Amino acid sequence: MRSSNIEVPVKLVYLLGLGAFALGLDAYVTAGLLPVIADDFDASVSATGQMVTTFTLAYAIASPIFATLLSASRVRTGLLASLAVFAVANAGSALAGSLGLLLIARAFAGVGAGLYLALAASAAASLVDEKRRGRALAMIMGGMSSGTVIGVPLGVFIAQHTSWRATLWLVAALGLIAFTGLALRLPQLPAGSSVTLRQRAQVVTDPRVASIVGVSFLAAIGSLGLYTYIAPVMKAHAMGGVDNITPYLWAWGIGGVLGSLLIGPLVDRVRRPQTLVVGILALLTLALAVMRPAAGVSPLLALLPLALWGAVGWALQVPQQNDLLLARGDRGGSVAVALNESALYLGSAVGSGLGGIAFSTGIGGATLPLCAAGAAFLALVLQLTGVRAASKRRPLPATEHTAAVPAQSCN
Known part of the structure; x- marks a missing residue:
């Protein structure tokens, strides 16, 4: 029973970390994709670069607003909803047929990413006892940093050998995997x-x-x-x-x-x-x-x-x-x-x-x-x-x- 009590929360924190990995990849890989995206849409790099600005501003502004509005009793719902928005928005980014649609999709991805990371940290802390909270939070930040260090070179490599859309499909797939695992295994978090x-x-x-x-x-x-x-x-x-x-x-x-x-x-x-x-x-x-x-x-x-x-x-x-x-x-x-x-x-x-x-x-x-x-x-x-x-x-x-x-x- 003791090992079971340890194993279940740890696996859930890993799933939360996988979502953070997808966020870290998504937040930084787009900067490396700007030239090929600009060529695809026949736009300037500066105009295409607004996809980074849009994501960042949506992340920074919307995250605390939605976290404030979300009821304390609905953390699980908010966590899954934000991850779903993030995954769908990245799929929409991969399917975007114009720069305008891509910018809109990036804004939604930023909203989902910002709210998810805040709720993931809170959820990770609530899944473990106080003595293990630091390690649970470190798993979330480790996912973010790994997404940047490992995921970004991988994403750029995929884009160079296939297309930039394939990289965003990878981000969407990682988000979907984390969403599915959390939807099936994450309990109702304490209000x-x-x-x-x-x-x-x-x-x-x-x-x-x-x-x-x-x-x-x-x-x-x-x-x-x-x-x-x-x-x-x-x-x-x-x-x-x-x-x-x-x-x-x-x-x-x-x-x-x-x-x-x-x-x-x-x-x-x-x-x-x-x-x-x-x-x-x-x-x-x-x-x-x-x-x-x-x-x-x-x-x-x-x-x-x-x-x-x-x-x-x-x-x-x-x-x-x-x-x-x-x-x-x-x-x-x-x-x-x-x-x-x-x-x-x-x-x-x-x-x-x-x-x-x-x-x-x-x-x-x-x-x-x-x-x-x-x-x-x-x-x-x-x-x-x-x-x-x-x-x-x-x-x-x-x-x-x-x-x-x-x-x-x-x-």
Whole structure:
């Protein structure tokens, strides 16, 4: 009986992670498909690039809105519905006969992806006991990072040897597999305490949530924003003039997968998760700051800070999600996680925009890692001041520290 109690929730978390893998693949692979999609529709790359913008904006804006409107007693329904929308929207993207229809389909895919990831984190936390919550959340983030590192090269390879539509069919198929498995095996998740829509909306004004989300936003400006320009950055003369960027992408990506998976047990063992976040942000700042000096010695030496950057950049979101679920529990935990995911995408967009401005004004690519380190340092300062101050100002009763009463136990 004991092994059965452990096995069932773990398999369900794997299915949730498979859905996250499809999301990670879908969110990043389209950037690599832009040229072939532009040729197919006889459109400019800049116009076709709006499919990335549409997905991102829909993800960032719609996710917290729908998470707020969704009743706490209907998490399972919302989880399956969001995954179904995501899969159908990707099928619609593969079938789109015009750029306009493709943009509409990408918007729906973004809505489904954003809501699913927020609900998947909440569901994963409720399926296991509190001692295993970090590992469950790490499985979700591990799925996202693996979808980026493993799925994106695979998706581009498929597109090169068949068509870009085949890649989107793959995303739709992965979403359908995860949907089918969850529909058949996922139990009705425990409903949280009865709260009004107004109370769930008040998550936005919670000082602790706002400060945690602010940390994620600043970290994303530095980490994800810089990743957008990793190729021109490494090509800069001061960075070694690297032409083949592939090893550096793999170093960042493999570090990300390992970081997002290995951070789970640490979250479960560390009694003060905020201290863990401080350490992660300090390492992120250090990794970004030493990229240029390391590359100045040898471009290959830059692989080490790149791997560390990927590891801590992806690892950060596991304790962040855990802290948000501890802060809000069943009083809007999924809304808080959705806000955090929105902050990541908005931070990435802001970081990319600032990077573009830097290049247009003549600031060299070798300077961007230092700018990114500055953003990560600001996140560290906010963590040391705002998050800790908000936590001390509004302590929560012990009964509210759990995200939900576990539906099944892993112990």
